[in-house]
Amino acid sequence: MRDAIPVSGGHAAASETAPRRGAIRFVRRLWRKSSVAGLAVYALALGGALGLASADWATRGGYPFGGVQVGAWTAWPRAGAANADPYTRAVNARRGEIPLAVGEGLLLTAASDDDGQTLDAACTYRIGGGTPPARAWTITVAGRGPREAGRPILREGFTSTEILRSADGRFTVMLAPDVQPGNWLPSPRASGPVRLALRLYDTPAAASVGSLDRTSVPAITRLGCAS
């Protein structure tokens, strides 16, 4: 609206003597008398500002589309493909990300547990089960934003080679702030939301994400929270 002032300001210039009431009358007069040019400037300014702001919002942070929900996990099969959607390409370009190509592997992320509650660093979770067939995989945890200074990094994740398994080949990872027996994955921060990433390397699942179901990905169960 402010951009319209220079265009139709000439009509209202005389009424600027009494500052406060003058301004109100000026705006009212502008409203009544707004010329086509003023409206055009208004429309252009609105379109430009809203368009750029929404484009910035849509390409900031994670991928807005292209995820395939598998249980609590979201698979991103097309993130690195040449036919990825324009939003995914824009997100990759802005972050400098090099996504896994379809022939390389598949990324799955989880921001909430099986009940749909957001993963919290103060809570204890059991992440257990099997993974889709893959030559190697890693399961990692990360908090949003930069790392807390002074907090030692004990462990950020497990690889398929080093993880302790039960006799049937399945595994259980405990994501907890306190020490746990077995595969303990320390919470990356004291509080706040955390995200899990499961990266499958050299996997046939990358080409057929539709074949994945709840039972083929690790289940994430909340056991309790420190108050």
Place this chain on the structure above:
Amino acid sequence: MRVVSLRFVYATLLGLVLAGIVHIAAVLAIPRLSETDAVSRARTSESLDHPQPIYTVATGDDPSPPEAWLPIPDPAVAVGVCAYDLTDGPMRVSARTGSLTLSLAAHARRGAFYAVTDQAAVRGALDLVILTRAQYDEALADDDENDPSRDVRIVAPDARGFVVVRVIAGLPSQRPAANAEIQAVSCTTDTTADDAPAGKDSTGKGTGR
């Protein structure tokens, strides 16, 4: 008054339609204009004959360097990039496979167009040649019928891009080896000016490294 506010509503509607057009144009333009995308950032590795490490896994007391620009890297995977500019000639990537899982993926501005893992290696060596359509036709014409080239030839969609090398360290003790394996890959530019026999020589030299 009524007429003016109606005009104002029309202007707002027009502004919203414009906002949609600007939104779509901006999203489509971001990959083209971005200076922080992987292709632009990998440009510094163009002059090297081995991958530039962009994420070295932490070994022992050495934490992984913070300058790595991958937003959320996998802490167990060492990553290196080789940028190419095909106007200088085809790019040859040669990797010797070891005990660690290695994968190569060729990216251009639009995304990955080729990926291969070390399971596709022939006699422990993985040779990738990335070329333009014209260079591919030239290479085909120069091929010796009795001694066909064993290179994997990939036609790139753009002249510029990069090859990313990933090596997975399954155990903490394998991490130094994973970092070293990234450095052991060679990325060289094939000279195109040579005639067929000389081209074969350079092929031999490339695989022998």
